[in-house]
Amino acid sequence: xxxxxxxxxxxxxxxxxxGSLLFILAVGLSIVFGMMDVLNLAHGAFFLVGSYLSVTFLxxxxxxxxxxxxxxxxxxxxxxxxxxxxxxxPLARRPILDQALxxxxxxxxxxxxxSIVYGNDVRSVRPPPGLRxxxxxxxxxxxxxxxxLIGIGLALALVVWLVVERTSVGALVRASVADxxxxxxxxxxxxxxxxxxxxxxxxxxxxxxxxxxxVYGARPGLDExxxxxxxxxxxxxxxxxxxxxxxxxxxxxxxxxxxxxxxPDLASFILFGTLALVLVVRPRGLFAGKVxxx
Amino acid sequence: xxxxxxxxxxxPGATAAAGGTPRRRGSRPLAAxxxxxxxxxxxxxxxxxxxxxxNTLSRILVFALFAMSLDLLVGITGLPSLGHAAWFGIGAYxxxxxxxxxTAEGVVTVLLAAVAGAVGAAATGWLAVRSSGVFFLMLxxxxxxLVHQLAQSADTVTxxxxxxxxxxxxxxxxxxxxxxxxxxxxxxxxxxxxALGLWLVSASPFGAALxxxxxxxxxxxxxxxxxxxxxxxxxxxxxxxxxxxxxLFAGLVRIVNPSDAGFSTSALLLLAVILGGAGTLWGxxxxxxxxxxxxxxxxxxxxxxxxxxxxxxxxxxxxxxPQGVAGLAGVRAGIGRRRPAREGSS
Numbered sequence: 001x002x003x004x005x006x007x008x009x010x011x012x013x014x015x016x017x018x019g020s021l022l023f024i025l026a027v028g029l030s031i032v033f034g035m036m037d038v039l040n041l042a043h044g045a046f047f048l049v050g051s052y053l054s055v056t057f058l059x060x061x062x063x064x065x066x067x068x069x070x071x072x073x074x075x076x077x078x079x080x081x082x083x084x085x086x087x088x089x090p091l092a093r094r095p096i097l098d099q100a101l102x103x104x105x106x107x108x109x110x111x112x113x114x115s116i117v118y119g120n121d122v123r124s125v126r127p128p129p130g131l132r133x134x135x136x137x138x139x140x141x142x143x144x145x146x147x148x149l150i151g152i153g154l155a156l157a158l159v160v161w162l163v164v165e166r167t168s169v170g171a172l173v174r175a176s177v178a179d180x181x182x183x184x185x186x187x188x189x190x191x192x193x194x195x196x197x198x199x200x201x202x203x204x205x206x207x208x209x210x211x212x213x214x215v216y217g218a219r220p221g222l223d224e225x226x227x228x229x230x231x232x233x234x235x236x237x238x239x240x241x242x243x244x245x246x247x248x249x250x251x252x253x254x255x256x257x258x259x260x261x262x263x264p265d266l267a268s269f270i271l272f273g274t275l276a277l278v279l280v281v282r283p284r285g286l287f288a289g290k291v292x293x294x
Numbered sequence: 295x296x297x298x299x300x301x302x303x304x305x306p307g308a309t310a311a312a313g314g315t316p317r318r319r320g321s322r323p324l325a326a327x328x329x330x331x332x333x334x335x336x337x338x339x340x341x342x343x344x345x346x347x348x349n350t351l352s353r354i355l356v357f358a359l360f361a362m363s364l365d366l367l368v369g370i371t372g373l374p375s376l377g378h379a380a381w382f383g384i385g386a387y388x389x390x391x392x393x394x395x396x397t398a399e400g401v402v403t404v405l406l407a408a409v410a411g412a413v414g415a416a417a418t419g420w421l422a423v424r425s426s427g428v429f430f431l432m433l434x435x436x437x438x439x440l441v442h443q444l445a446q447s448a449d450t451v452t453x454x455x456x457x458x459x460x461x462x463x464x465x466x467x468x469x470x471x472x473x474x475x476x477x478x479x480x481x482x483x484x485x486x487x488x489a490l491g492l493w494l495v496s497a498s499p500f501g502a503a504l505x506x507x508x509x510x511x512x513x514x515x516x517x518x519x520x521x522x523x524x525x526x527x528x529x530x531x532x533x534x535x536x537x538x539x540x541x542l543f544a545g546l547v548r549i550v551n552p553s554d555a556g557f558s559t560s561a562l563l564l565l566a567v568i569l570g571g572a573g574t575l576w577g578x579x580x581x582x583x584x585x586x587x588x589x590x591x592x593x594x595x596x597x598x599x600x601x602x603x604x605x606x607x608x609x610x611x612x613x614x615x616p617q618g619v620a621g622l623a624g625v626r627a628g629i630g631r632r633r634p635a636r637e638g639s640s
Contacts, residue, residue, distance in 0.1 A: 033428075039428060039431075090613070091612065094616065096427060096428060097368075097374045097431075097564075097568070098568075098612050098616070100374075100431065101564065101565065101568055101608055101611070101612050102608070102609060102612045102613075104561055104565075104608060105565075105604075105605045105606070105607070105608025105609040105611075105612065106605065106608075106609065107605075108601045108602070108604055108605030108608065109602055109605035109606060109609070111601070112601045112602035112605065113602070116602075224557065224558075228435075228439065228557070231432060231435070232436070235429070235432045235436075239428065265447055268439070268440075268443035268446075268447070269440060269443060269444075272436040272437075272439050272440045272443070273440070275432075275433075275436045276421065276433065276436055276437070276440075279421075279425065279429065279432075279433055279436075280421060283424060283425050283429060284429065
């Protein structure tokens with residue numbers, strides 16, 4: 001057992017790094033859906049915007065570039081979320097499929113504009129200086145940047161948990177997931193909450209894109225891959241559940257990394273097989289709230 | 295089924311089903327004449343359109359049948375699927391493999407493709423139709439991706455990411471159809487039969503029950519129906535017709551790629567259904583024509599940025615055509631995709 005663990009340590013760590021990234025992505029997607037019933041299929045495209053921003057600002061060359069990319073990405077994400085919130089407002093009373101189609105259309109447009117601006121080549125981004133080397137983890141050399149990613153993911157999970165469970169903003173979030181009409185009846189402006197939630201959710205997507213750039217680079221099609229993974233994560237975890245997003249991200253991170261290392265031919269089957277299995281056992285995901293979204 | 299027809303008359307679905315025929319009795323002869331004219335024009339196309347145009351039109355017909363099969367799920371049963379291309383892909387691969395290894399007889403390949411599509415849908419549908427709404431969307435997405443991955447990874451059988459190529463041309467009674475016009479006529483005949491089949495399903499008491507489930511599942515259950523069985527049957531039927539379209543596609547294009555079974559094809563089809571007007575069958579067929587034209591004909595002229603145009607179409611369609619093109623034609627009231635019951639209960 002110890003020997004097996006040793007042999008696969010790098011894959012396991014990679015799984016945690018991917019899981020961290022997926023958590024940052026999925027938590028935004030999940031809160032947006034849980035609170036606002038908006039299934040944002042443009043989330044992957046926003047992620048890719050972040051990745052390409054780090055290409056533009058040469059995030060790999062210096063810390064200045066990296067931090068600029070992060071800041072600009074956060075701003076762009078906030079704006080994009082605000083715009084999206086305005087665009088989905090007229091569709092609020094229509095079936096959920098309409099919003100899904102709208103965001104799918106937006107994601108097609110964003111992805112194509114990116115490929116017009118940046119071309120179709122695969123762009124790679126180096127980690128910022130000082131994080132390019134590797135660190136010794138139990139005898140294996142492991143890229144420092146990915147260790148940092150794991151740390152960021154865990155820290156973010158902690159922050160999100162603290163905010164949601166311990167602050168009044170968090171109480172508002174939980175209340176909105178449970179019963180939006182009641183929250184609005186108590187005098188809280190639903191539209192403002194929606195702008196804020198979509199802005200924050202989209203910001204998490206673009207920031208995750210910047211953070212992921214040194215690992216995944218930036219290329220056309222990455223948005224779709226990432227979106228599928230994030231969707232699998234939130235469906236497994238339960239839509240609207242933050243704990244679910246964390247557990248789902250960690251599971252899918254390991255499936256993506258360890259699964260790919262151990263059973264390279266079956267990795268994708270394991271991924272979607274896990275999803276199907278979870279939905280058979282728990283049709284609304286592992287940590288779905290008591291309130292059913294349909 | 296025999297027990298089902300009497301109560302169906304009292305359900306909300308029955309009125310919706312009837313909406314297509316009796317209420318518009320006045321325009322019925324007109325519709326029939328229009329249909330016949332359209333049929334004649336479609337049949338005469340190869341006589342005065344160049345082979346390239348004929349080929350494009352064949353592709354439009356195939357996708358029209360495909361979109362109508364998805365409409366059976368989305369518009370009539372109220373189950374939005376994001377993995378419908380899986381059955382299309384299974385049908386296409388089946389037809390391609392049968393043609394390569396056994397016989398290229400058109401009728402055989404196409405029928406086997408339909409059977410394969412239905413079997414695939416039957417194997418997974420029992421799982422998918424247990425859920426609804428977003429969860430159905432996600433589950434069908436997962437199933438579709440599984441099939442896509444299967445096509446990608448089973449490269450000894452399917453050719454992997456290179457696709458299955460070198461599929462022999464369709465034969466009818468042993469003679470290979472080499473001219474675009476003959477292939478077109480074969481495609482037209484099969485698509486018309488398929489469309490007729492879908493129309494019969496939709497107009498039957500079974501179709502009325504499906505509409506009832508879409509509009510108010512709880513009420514249908516209290517009337518003694520078992521929604522699960524109906525939804526499952528609709529899923530399998532839709533899979534079968536999608537497989538049929540896939541079989542035609544393989545014979546027409548003679549190359550099948552894993553992406554034909556993937557997410558983007560499914561999303562495109564869903565757009566066609568919504569664009570045309572879900573629940574009307576003919577609307578989605580029109581929507582498919584628009585989508586195929588945008589993607590294959592106008593797409594390449596935009597330096598490969600067809601998806602940009604598609605994205606714009608997506609966004610505009612959602613805002614400007616809430617009931618699809620069919621909504622513009624005034625066929626609204628109950629046939630559109632509004633599901634008041636579901637919205638009210640959630």
